[in-house]
Amino acid sequence: MSSNPPPPPPSSSSSSIRPLNPTKPIPIFTPTQRLPSKPSFPWPQPPLPPHPQNFYNHPNNPSPPSTISKGAGLHNQQQKLISMQSNVPDPRTNEELTPLVDAHVAKVLEDLKAETSEEYTPDVVDDLTKATEKLAQTIDHTLLKPEATEDQIKALCEEAIEYGFKSCCINPSHARLVSTTLANTPQTITCSVIGFPLGATSTSSKCYEASLAILDGAKEIDMVLPIGQFLQSDYSYVYNDIFSVVRAAKGVPVKVIIETSLLKTQEQKIAACWIAAEAGAAWVKTSTGFNGGGATVEDVKLMRLAVKHNEGVKVKASGGVRTFEQAIGVIKAGASRIGTSNGVAIMGGNPPKKENGGEADKEAY
């Protein structure tokens, strides 16, 4: 076997390139230095590093450190993260959650059978016959298309201000622009989606994304439930995913999108709502609008019943709500908030758009 020739000595012309030092081993991250593959929940939240653009300019944030430790390796950081786990409550396990979920599902199915059509009267609007200011305050004016430009986001904000919508619901990269644009209109706030539209990013990523969106001015967070883990009945994962984001949001209300189009049974929809509410969600929300379906009156009613026993938890209908009649329909079923890219049409400002932000199936109605 031929041996490699020795590397040439560094020349003065290449003095800026540091030669390899064979006496100093290159750090290799061994498994013992990494987080356990199944860390106990809630996953520790990583300390927030400087926001690339505006972290240190933000009035709520600390001043930059005077020195930055370049020597801190992954090992030390991991140790710090692991030690943070001792400060958080014990995770809830599948063994603990499954019987609770089953009992709740049975109870809500009974409630569903027993409820008559007169039993629920919505109180979010006082007039169900016309588009009022109160109706506008139920609307999250939404633009979540990946191709949304800055100008379109600004136009969304202008419409939200003009019609008095509750929020502008946008992707996190637009949170700063939206919160700045809405700075003088307190009736319209910034709502950022998280883990959108798949819900499949890691819990830590969702926590981090939520923290940054809040630093950028988000006053509400709409996160997507980890759908695959839910469908395989890993309720522990789902509970602790939501719990961790709620904890990271530090009091900013979190809505949990259960993505009804991908949940096939009433039992699944009830279970998803219950877990979200138990984990601290302020809202349960029907759909992203991007996964082949949207809000239906039946689902909204079921979700209202599913969170009835969790005081204060509300229902948001989203995906495919395009007309005033549809908006009133979901409000009568139990929605206190509507996420829609057709807010202006609902208020009578223009005809509903055929193409919208999501892909909700119009036939779902």
Ligand SMILES: O=C[C@H](O)COP(=O)(O)O
């Ligand atoms: O979360 C909100 C939805 O993406 C809005 O869906 P939409 O564009 O069908 O109104």
